[in-house]
Amino acid sequence: MLNDPTIDDIRAAAGRIGPYVHRTPVATCASIDAIAGASLFFKCENLQKVGAFKARGATNAVFSLSDEAAACGVCTHSSGNHAAALARAAGLRGIPAHIVMPSSALQVKKAAVAGYGALITECEPTLEARETTLAAVQEKTGATFIHPYDDPRVIAGQGTAALELLEQAPDLDVVMPPVGGGGLASGTTITVSALQPGIEIWGAEPAEADDAFRSLRDGRLYPSVKPATIADGLLTSLSDRTFRILSGGLTGILTVDEATIIRAMRLLWERAKILVEPSAAVPLAAILANPGRFDGKRVGLILSGGNTNLDKLPW
Amino acid sequence: MLNDPTIDDIRAAAGRIGPYVHRTPVATCASIDAIAGASLFFKCENLQKVGAFKARGATNAVFSLSDEAAACGVCTHSSGNHAAALARAAGLRGIPAHIVMPSSALQVKKAAVAGYGALITECEPTLEARETTLAAVQEKTGATFIHPYDDPRVIAGQGTAALELLEQAPDLDVVMPPVGGGGLASGTTITVSALQPGIEIWGAEPAEADDAFRSLRDGRLYPSVKPATIADGLLTSLSDRTFRILSGGLTGILTVDEATIIRAMRLLWERAKILVEPSAAVPLAAILANPGRFDGKRVGLILSGGNTNLDKLPW
Numbered sequence: 351m352l353n354d355p356t357i358d359d360i361r362a363a364a365g366r367i368g369p370y371v372h373r374t375p376v377a378t379c380a381s382i383d384a385i386a387g388a389s390l391f392f393k394c395e396n397l398q399k400v401g402a403f404k405a406r407g408a409t410n411a412v413f414s415l416s417d418e419a420a421a422c423g424v425c426t427h428s429s430g431n432h433a434a435a436l437a438r439a440a441g442l443r444g445i446p447a448h449i450v451m452p453s454s455a456l457q458v459k460k461a462a463v464a465g466y467g468a469l470i471t472e473c474e475p476t477l478e479a480r481e482t483t484l485a486a487v488q489e490k491t492g493a494t495f496i497h498p499y500d501d502p503r504v505i506a507g508q509g510t511a512a513l514e515l516l517e518q519a520p521d522l523d524v525v526m527p528p529v530g531g532g533g534l535a536s537g538t539t540i541t542v543s544a545l546q547p548g549i550e551i552w553g554a555e556p557a558e559a560d561d562a563f564r565s566l567r568d569g570r571l572y573p574s575v576k577p578a579t580i581a582d583g584l585l586t587s588l589s590d591r592t593f594r595i596l597s598g599g600l601t602g603i604l605t606v607d608e609a610t611i612i613r614a615m616r617l618l619w620e621r622a623k624i625l626v627e628p629s630a631a632v633p634l635a636a637i638l639a640n641p642g643r644f645d646g647k648r649v650g651l652i653l654s655g656g657n658t659n660l661d662k663l664p665w
Numbered sequence: 666m667l668n669d670p671t672i673d674d675i676r677a678a679a680g681r682i683g684p685y686v687h688r689t690p691v692a693t694c695a696s697i698d699a700i701a702g703a704s705l706f707f708k709c710e711n712l713q714k715v716g717a718f719k720a721r722g723a724t725n726a727v728f729s730l731s732d733e734a735a736a737c738g739v740c741t742h743s744s745g746n747h748a749a750a751l752a753r754a755a756g757l758r759g760i761p762a763h764i765v766m767p768s769s770a771l772q773v774k775k776a777a778v779a780g781y782g783a784l785i786t787e788c789e790p791t792l793e794a795r796e797t798t799l800a801a802v803q804e805k806t807g808a809t810f811i812h813p814y815d816d817p818r819v820i821a822g823q824g825t826a827a828l829e830l831l832e833q834a835p836d837l838d839v840v841m842p843p844v845g846g847g848g849l850a851s852g853t854t855i856t857v858s859a860l861q862p863g864i865e866i867w868g869a870e871p872a873e874a875d876d877a878f879r880s881l882r883d884g885r886l887y888p889s890v891k892p893a894t895i896a897d898g899l900l901t902s903l904s905d906r907t908f909r910i911l912s913g914g915l916t917g918i919l920t921v922d923e924a925t926i927i928r929a930m931r932l933l934w935e936r937a938k939i940l941v942e943p944s945a946a947v948p949l950a951a952i953l954a955n956p957g958r959f960d961g962k963r964v965g966l967i968l969s970g971g972n973t974n975l976d977k978l979p980w
Contacts, residue, residue, distance in 0.1 A: 375690055377712070396938045397692070616975065623711045623940040623971035656938035660931060660980060 354595055355502040357544035360509035360537065363410040367507060370409050370442055371399050374511075376518040376650075379622035386637050388644040391519035392618075395511055396626050396656025400434045402583075403511050403534055403654050404498075408435035410507030411496045412443050420445050422492035427480045429455040430583065431655055432498040437468035448493050450484045458659075499533030500589035509537025515650045516542070522549055523647040526633040528654050529553035529562045529603060530584035532592025538652065539599035553596065553603040554636035556581045556611060562588050563603040566596060580608055580664055583629030583654060604636040611635045612664045618653070628664065630654040669910055670817045672859035675824035675852065678725040682822060685724050685757055686714050689826075691833040691965075694937035701952050703959040706834035707933075710826055711941050711971025715749045717898075718826050718849055718969050719813075723750035725822030726811045727758050735760050737807035742795045744770040745898065746970055747813040752783035763808050765799045773974075814848030815904035824852025830965045831857070837864055838962040841948040843969050844868040844877045844918060845899035847907025853967065854914035868911065868918040869951035871896045871926060877903050878918040881911060895923055895979055898944030898969060919951040926950045927979045933968070943979065945969040 355363075377392045395403040412424060423446030426436050433449045440447035447468040451460060452475035464470060473483035488495060496504065511534070512525060527538045535553050542549050555562050559577030565588055574587040588596065606614075615631035617638075618624045633651040637644055670678075692707045710718040727739060738761030741751050748764045755762035762783040766775060767790035779785060788798035803810060811819065826849070827840060842853045850868050857864050870877050874892030880903055889902040903911065921929075930946035932953075933939045948966040952959055 380714075399695075401938060619940055620975055623716060625934055625938040625940045660935055660978070663975070663978075665975065 352502045354591065355506035355509065355537070355540060357540060359502065359506040360513060360541050363406070363506040364510045364513055366413050367406055367409040367510065370439070371405050372397060373514055374398050376515060377622060377624060381621045382617055382634070385617070386644070387641070388637060388646065389648045390634070390637070391515070391522065391648065391650045392622065392624060393511055393515045393650060393652045394624065396624065396630060396653050400431060400438055401655055401657045402431035402435065403508055403652070404431040404435035405438065406510050407504035407507035407533060408432060408496065409439040409442070411501060411503040412436070412439035412445070414503045415494060419494050422494065423448060424496050425449070425484065425487050425491065425493040426496050426498065427451070427484050428498055429459055431657060433463045433468070434466060436496055437463050437466035441467045446491070446493065448487045448491060450480060450487060452480065499531035499586070500591050502591070505533050505537045505540070505592070505595070507537070508534045509541040511652055512538040512541040515652065516545055519648070519650050521648060522546070522650045524550045524552060524644060524649040526552045526554055526636065526649060527652040528581070528584055528629055528632040529555045530629065531586040532562065532588045532596055534652065534654060535600065536592045536595040539595055543599045550601040551599065552601055552636065554633040555603050555605050556584055556632060557605040557607050559584055560605045562596065563605050565593055566600065566603055569597070579611070581611055581629040581632055583627060584632065604640060606632060606635040606639045610639045614638055616665055624653065625656050625658070626653050627655045627658045630656065667817045669906065670821035670824065670852070670855060672855060674817065674821040675828060675856050678721070678821040679825045679828055681728050682721055682724040682825065685754070686720050687712060688829055689713050691830060692937060692939060696936045697932055697949070700932070701959070702956070703952060703961065704963045705949070705952070706830070706837065706963065706965045707937070707939060708826055708830045708965060708967045709939060711939065711945060711968050713970070715746060715753055716970055716972040717746035717750065718823055718967070719746040719750035720753065721825050722819035722822035722848060723747060723811065724754040724757070726816060726818040727751070727754035727760070729818045730809060734809050737809065738763060739811050740765070740799060740802050740806065740808040741811050741813065742766070742799050743813055744774055746972060748778045748783070749781060751811055752778050752781035756782045761806070761808065763802045763806060765795060765802060767795065814846035814901070815906050817906070820848050820851045820855070820907070820910070822852070823849045824856040826967055827853040827856040830967070831860055834963070834965050836963055837861070837965045839865045839867060839959060839964040841867045841869055841951065841964060842967040843896070843899055843944055843947040844870045845944065846901040847877065847903045847911055849967065849969060850915065851907045851910040854910055858914045865916040866914060867916050867951065869948040870918050870920050871899055871947060872920040872922050874899055875920045877911065878920050880908055881915065881918055884912070894926070896926055896944040896947055898942060899947065919955060921947060921950040921954045925954045929953055931980055939968065940971050940973070941968050942970045942973045945971065
């Protein structure tokens with residue numbers, strides 16, 4: 351098992367992925383600041399390649415492989431942004447990407463992954479089918495499994511977003527990533543703790559998928575059970591690794607209800623013209639849901655992605 | 666009557682408005698480039714203050730006034746982005762803004778203008794009522810009328826967007842603004858003709874509001890009659906002034922149908938995560954509607970604004 355990543359790994363990742371991903375802009379919006387009572391700095395990973403921060407971790411993982419391992423390709427199970435990000439990164443390195451997707455995945459998601467040249471293997475939409483199908487793909491191809499978040503190379507890649515944010519928005523008081531499986535939150539925690547230990551790091555999580563909040567509160571890892579949130583990028587459970595990293599460095603987790611997530615998403619679209627997916631609106635929702643707590647602070651929020659279904663908006 | 670603006674006026678405007686407006690970013694999108702067969706550079710005026718390039722012209726006009734004239738305030742008739750932009754600029758200078766709006770204007774638009782501190786006078790939704798009401802306001806207050814586009818100070822301000830674009834995206838072959846009343850297109854034409862006369866300047870206009878296209882084709886100014894387009898920022902007619910400037914410098918105008926405007930708008934939202942209003946999608950629509958014509962070219966498109974009704978999207 352590979353060690354947890356350090357700030358040196360994150361710096362190395364930044365150099366490694368630099369040619370392949372965007373240094374995304376940091377946006378501000380006076381009218382949202384007025385509502386929030388704070389100075390907010392939005393790190394726009396919705397403008398990242400494949401429309402999400404996932405491009406960072408997947409690209410770092412793919413370009414970290416030895417030539418020998420790379421020759422057999424990479425594989426993963428995902429129906430979301432990680433699959434597209436891994437497919438794209440593999441294409442850039444000229445190696446195969448094998449993606450196991452549930453047969454229930456949306457056609458548009460399959461098309462996106464196939465569009466990056468990945469080989470898709472469908473499976474029944476159960477955890478068991480997913481794992482046995484992935485194992486069969488690995489057995490047959492020798493491809494390296496790149497987990498969506500329980501992988502130090504992936505976490506190091508995700509940490510590069512915060513590395514840029516600290517350069518782009520100086521003198522922050524708070525940094526706030528959303529928390530799903532904990533890959534982005536772990537990378538953010540490692541970066542910020544190492545470089546500016548005085549900054550508070552608050553995770554933001556839907557109340558309807560609050561496994562990370564409860565896990566950190568009780569000091570034991572709870573799985574995510576039947577999460578029911580519009581923030582569909584934040585449904586997964588922490589892993590032992592991300593639980594350990596977050597327990598060691600996160601200031602805390604704030605949970606938010608669905609209505610506030612939708613309100614935050616709409617504010618970002620309407621006032622800031624920043625098109626984010628619901629998961630990416632969760633940090634702003636956490637600010638709105640806690641009036642007074644961040645008054646006058648300079649807060650960096652990581653807007654994790656922008657892949658939405660424009661035919662099915664939540665308002 | 667004031668003279669038509671020159672490149673020197675546009676440079677002066679850039680210095681004058683610099684502290685009050687954003688230098689908006691220029692975005693690119695690999696997947697839209699692949700569809701278009703060209704390298705597209707999107708000047709993101711949707712991220713401008715008040716959500717549209719109109720902030721530039723209105724701010725330049727307000728800060729161009731002598732102290733004596735400014736003391737009486739400014740006035741205009743508009744129910745759109747110009748009204749909000751003028752209200753904001755007047756607030757920044759600490760002078761009154763009187764806005765004549767039709768009683769039929771959307772409540773949200775009235776609220777936006779009132780939110781910037783403007784004084785709203787309602788009138789019947791007819792041209793005659795608008796003009797008599799405005800004349801009465803002027804008579805009573807002595808405010809300076811700032812036309813939405815038939816004003817050299819406004820045109821000079823709008824020209825600053827192209828000034829930035831030429832710096833941000835070097836070696837363009839084509840620059841393409843949308844054409845409504847012609848303020849943005851005129852400012853763009855003056856800037857690009859003066860600084861890089863080798864660049865083609867194509868206006869983009871809805872086929873359902875093609876008065877500028879017909880006017881330039883026939884060499885005489887036609888008014889816009891019953892325009893019926895989703896691009897509601899492009900309904901107005903050219904003025905003598907904007908007709909003269911465009912006749913002297915524009916390479917030509919391309920017209921596009923409604924379905925292509927909607928397709929272009931959705932591509933910008935979905936692929937580039939750039940939230941634009943329909944009018945701002947018209948230049949991209951012109952590229953899509955003319956396959957082959959811009960193959961391999963470097964094209965700068967001015968995305969004019971991002972103020973949409975999120976409850977009433979066109980798809």
